[in-house]
Amino acid sequence: MSEPSPAVDEPTVLESFQQNGFSRRTFLKFCAATASLLALPAAEAAVLAENLATKPRPTVIYLSFQECTGCLESLTRSFSPTLEHLIFNVVSLAYNDTLQAAAGESAEAAREDAMRKAWGKYVLVVDGAIPRPLDGAYCVVGGKSALASLQHVAEGAAAVIAVGTCAAFGGLPLANPNPTGAVAVQDLVRDKPVINLSGCPPIPEIITGSVVYLLSFGVPELDEHRRPKVFFGNTIHDRCYRRPFYDKGLFATSFDDEGARNGWCLYELGCKGPTTYNSCATMKWNGGTSFPIESGHGCLGCSEPGFWDRGDFYHPLSTGRWGSGMGEKLAVAAVAGAVLGGAAAVAGRQRQKARNDASTQHPDHPEAK
Amino acid sequence: MVTLDQIAIVVEEDDASNRMVPALLRELLDALDGFLRDGTRHCLDLATLPLGHAGRHALEEALGQGEIDARVSVLGSSRVRETAFTGIWWLRHEDDNGALLCEQIEVTDLPEILRADRGDIEAASARLAALAASLN
Amino acid sequence: MDLLTFARGPALQWALVIFVVGTIWRLIGILLLPRKPDFNEPRSTHPWRGALGLIVRRTVPKREFAGPTAFGNTIGYVFHFGLAIVVFGFVPHILFIRSLTGLHWPGLPSGVIYVVGALTLAALVAALVRRLSHPVLRLLSNADDYLSWLVTAAPVLTGLMAAAHWGGPYPRLLAIHVLSVCVLLAWLPFGKLMHVFLVFVARGTTGALFARKGAST
Numbered sequence A: 001m002s003e004p005s006p007a008v009d010e011p012t013v014l015e016s017f018q019q020n021g022f023s024r025r026t027f028l029k030f031c032a033a034t035a036s037l038l039a040l041p042a043a044e045a046a047v048l049a050e051n052l053a054t055k056p057r058p059t060v061i062y063l064s065f066q067e068c069t070g071c072l073e074s075l076t077r078s079f080s081p082t083l084e085h086l087i088f089n090v091v092s093l094a095y096n097d098t099l100q101a102a103a104g105e106s107a108e109a110a111r112e113d114a115m116r117k118a119w120g121k122y123v124l125v126v127d128g129a130i131p132r133p134l135d136g137a138y139c140v141v142g143g144k145s146a147l148a149s150l151q152h153v154a155e156g157a158a159a160v161i162a163v164g165t166c167a168a169f170g171g172l173p174l175a176n177p178n179p180t181g182a183v184a185v186q187d188l189v190r191d192k193p194v195i196n197l198s199g200c201p202p203i204p205e206i207i208t209g210s211v212v213y214l215l216s217f218g219v220p221e222l223d224e225h226r227r228p229k230v231f232f233g234n235t236i237h238d239r240c241y242r243r244p245f246y247d248k249g250l251f252a253t254s255f256d257d258e259g260a261r262n263g264w265c266l267y268e269l270g271c272k273g274p275t276t277y278n279s280c281a282t283m284k285w286n287g288g289t290s291f292p293i294e295s296g297h298g299c300l301g302c303s304e305p306g307f308w309d310r311g312d313f314y315h316p317l318s319t320g321r322w323g324s325g326m327g328e329k330l331a332v333a334a335v336a337g338a339v340l341g342g343a344a345a346v347a348g349r350q351r352q353k354a355r356n357d358a359s360t361q362h363p364d365h366p367e368a369k
Numbered sequence B: 001m002v003t004l005d006q007i008a009i010v011v012e013e014d015d016a017s018n019r020m021v022p023a024l025l026r027e028l029l030d031a032l033d034g035f036l037r038d039g040t041r042h043c044l045d046l047a048t049l050p051l052g053h054a055g056r057h058a059l060e061e062a063l064g065q066g067e068i069d070a071r072v073s074v075l076g077s078s079r080v081r082e083t084a085f086t087g088i089w090w091l092r093h094e095d096d097n098g099a100l101l102c103e104q105i106e107v108t109d110l111p112e113i114l115r116a117d118r119g120d121i122e123a124a125s126a127r128l129a130a131l132a133a134s135l136n
Numbered sequence C: 001m002d003l004l005t006f007a008r009g010p011a012l013q014w015a016l017v018i019f020v021v022g023t024i025w026r027l028i029g030i031l032l033l034p035r036k037p038d039f040n041e042p043r044s045t046h047p048w049r050g051a052l053g054l055i056v057r058r059t060v061p062k063r064e065f066a067g068p069t070a071f072g073n074t075i076g077y078v079f080h081f082g083l084a085i086v087v088f089g090f091v092p093h094i095l096f097i098r099s100l101t102g103l104h105w106p107g108l109p110s111g112v113i114y115v116v117g118a119l120t121l122a123a124l125v126a127a128l129v130r131r132l133s134h135p136v137l138r139l140l141s142n143a144d145d146y147l148s149w150l151v152t153a154a155p156v157l158t159g160l161m162a163a164a165h166w167g168g169p170y171p172r173l174l175a176i177h178v179l180s181v182c183v184l185l186a187w188l189p190f191g192k193l194m195h196v197f198l199v200f201v202a203r204g205t206t207g208a209l210f211a212r213k214g215a216s217t
């Protein structure tokens, strides 16, 4: 698969802009802003505009499973490209149970219809994890399990975008003790390209930008967790504005000490920036207003697999995870060591004594007469 | 309460960003020559360049202000300035809230965003015809 | 469980348990060994002073040997002090020790640590090269020496790699660094690295004995 293909009779993105009363200038500015967001080099930025002017809009089906709708909430706050442009001009959103006006059986019928028309070509967006046991009985929408829906819709998809840490890595549903046996999209969809846009929630512009990229160029270059490298190529720590303090060894040691007031590094307070790949430090949130570290709180690592189960939001990254009873374990170890040492010494003394006895009985020994 | 701007963050200006400026000027010179040779347009996204505040300022100073300073009102506002070097344009795109979307330097005779598109002219012609008809 | 969580959790816990068992086992085993009774009249009544004195004095090479041993001594000093600075001066390391013992102290700037770390690694490599190229040293060396070198150098190398983000994603580099420390901790009591503790026991015993005999050192 290189890129998703159009639904039948769909206008191109440019035509769609114009049909909706936007000028070509709006389209060009949209392209410029998106290319900048995607950090495209000049040549590719031109190709982006060209592709969007000539390619028909793809059909998008957006399914929600074990999720909190936070990812969609985030998406609605995308500044550039805005959600409105995305769903009205860039894609043809055939199904999203929160955004669509239709409900109930007619909505499901519309989805089936859209899928039939664009079979093999549409883009499937998923948020939320999927419970696997008991044929997926723990999450059922419209009489159909999440498991069955995903497998059915993914079959005809050209590519699948897993939005949010739950869809990408299992997130909170999968966290210990994982009562519903939740798994990630990539655990179930094996024969289609899966793009993971992790984050709890993901940065909205990462979602919109990735959709536009997919439409224009196909699947972007992905990292080892199948996240687009453009957005997940650096750690928070790599691009953090508090980094000079980290390098100088200046750390806040509580949330209201002198260091915190001076804006020093939050490593000691448990910041997971060094191990977290995401764009918060550069793209920021709410249209570039700020990101958590600017508000004085360390990164929780929300875009990494298993971030919830690490259970150490407020412990420095370099500390061991000792769990409870480490002191007791070490005390037992010390006692065991002492017993072994004592035994070794006793054995040593006995050996020595045996040797001495043996040598005193030797015929050459002066005492052995 | 301490607000964000009261927190003393000293961003250390990297002088690598100042060394960027001469390199950028040479790139723009190449682009201008390229345009004169075969009409190739060239575009730089400032966000992709490791330019600090100082470097950005130095670049702006060096390029100066030319004869055109246009405002485009789409998706918020955009400003299209010709620099003192004809054919080199400085574009600044803002969203509805005035937040910066992106900044570009384009090398061309006329930035695309200024040109009226044929499709848009056709739509305008239709609209105008309707208006004229309604006034009859 | 991902590699980093494993390294910071179970791997470190087990390594520490092995370290504690092993260290106490060997220390007690050695300290409880029988000593021959010495029936001589003691020349000095301050064996402790003698012990401490020798521990300090033996860290400085004898003037007579200064020339020929200069190279070996220098690299030895560099990596021993380097290791101490890196282990006890880097803030993340101090935080590690604090999480275990509750003790902490101010750290050094990360830049200083990186430089010292690089020097330490260079000195360690030089020590290995010397060991391999010096005929006598080579004859004296056994597998323990090379293994001990490896488990000492590995945390320094992996730590520098993690700091430089060189060789893979940082979480993996950090996990490998922590795991290399686990191996070091687990091996330390059982090989020549035990000199970390035994050097004081050995020098102290000799120093006390010398003091008792009134021998000059």
Ligand code: SF4
Pocket: A236, A237, A238, A240, A241, A242, A243, A244, A246, A264, A265, A266, A267, A271, A272, A273, A274, A293, A298, A299
């Ligand atoms: S606040 Fe966090 S991300 Fe920023 S420099 Fe410190 S550790 Fe790194």
Ligand code: SF4
Pocket: A199, A200, A236, A276, A278, A280, A291, A292, A293, A298, A299, A300, A301, A302, A303
């Ligand atoms: S700073 Fe860290 S925890 Fe916060 S949103 Fe970004 S990646 Fe998630």
